Amino acid sequence: MGVIAKWTEIMLSRREKLIRAQKLNMVIRVFFSELGIYMISLFVDLDPRAEEIREGLNITERWTHQDFRNVSEHLKKFQYDIEIQKTRLGVLTEFLMRERDFLVRLLENPFLLEHGSFTDLLRAVFHLTEELAYRKDPDQLPG
Numbered sequence: 001m002g003v004i005a006k007w008t009e010i011m012l013s014r015r016e017k018l019i020r021a022q023k024l025n026m027v028i029r030v031f032f033s034e035l036g037i038y039m040i041s042l043f044v045d046l047d048p049r050a051e052e053i054r055e056g057l058n059i060t061e062r063w064t065h066q067d068f069r070n071v072s073e074h075l076k077k078f079q080y081d082i083e084i085q086k087t088r089l090g091v092l093t094e095f096l097m098r099e100r101d102f103l104v105r106l107l108e109n110p111f112l113l114e115h116g117s118f119t120d121l122l123r124a125v126f127h128l129t130e131e132l133a134y135r136k137d138p139d140q141l142p143g
Contacts, residue, residue, distance in 0.1 A: 024111040028118055031106060035099055035125070042092055046082045053078055089138035096129040103129060 044050045056071060096103075103126050106112070112119045132138050 020111060020114060024115055027106065027109055027111055028115070031122065034102060038095065039092070039125070042088065043082070046086050047080055048083055049081055089132060093132040093135070093138045097133060100129055
């Protein structure tokens with residue numbers, strides 16, 4: 001194989017990877033805009049210590065990559081808690097049931113195979129949806 005052919009192959013491979021990454025990022029953005037942000041807000045409202053991290057998440061156009069890294073590290077170390085008695089599982093159940101077809105379509109997306117942690121997240125949300133769907137009254141589950 002000649003140098004030009006090898007170089008062309010490398011460039012095409014890089015371009016394919018870039019296109020796959022862009023499509024995957026688009027799928028992830030769609031998930032968060034349609035479901036993820038709402039679910040996060042429901043769960044954050046259950047954490048009595050949420051105010052401790054909320055202030056540090058006011059993102060501005062002046063944020064640097066280091067600012068994002070610092071917040072990411074802080075969030076990984078934060079000790080999350082849930083006040084289970086405040087849980088509104090009925091609201092979550094209704095929301096997830098409305099979005100069930102959307103979840104199935106996301107799970108069918110072939111680009112997800114390239115992002116294990118997002119695929120795991122999506123499977124967990126789908127599993128939660130299935131579990132809640134089997135409950136007659138999710139708000140009456142034992143705490």
